Amino acid sequence: RPSRKVFRACLQPDEATWIRGRGWALSWALIYVPYYRLTNPAGVEVAMRTISEVLADDQ
Template sequence: MPGNLLDRATRQVWRADLEPDDDTWERGRGWALEQAVGALHYYEHTNAHMFTAAHRTLRELLSGD
């Protein structure tokens, strides 16, 4: 779920409460990255909302959290 649906503060609460191991967290980041890259390209000229969401997800992922 990192970067995709929750803001940074909410992700930190979610992670602290559920305590996923580091590998699970990184897989989630990878899944969010794959979806965002695909959506960024696919929706660039057809769906501004999805494009913006993908762009936000990439910014969150690149922030390192």
């Protein structure tokens, strides 16, 4: 996504930092989905989008 490229260009993180950030986002989202699936569908939607974006960022 263009906004992610701009964000990354502004931050200028090294590759290891970027990978750790992606790992943190993926970890948060994977824990969030099953815990809140019945009580917070809007939050689950955000978590699912996060998972999709993190995985797509790897391609």
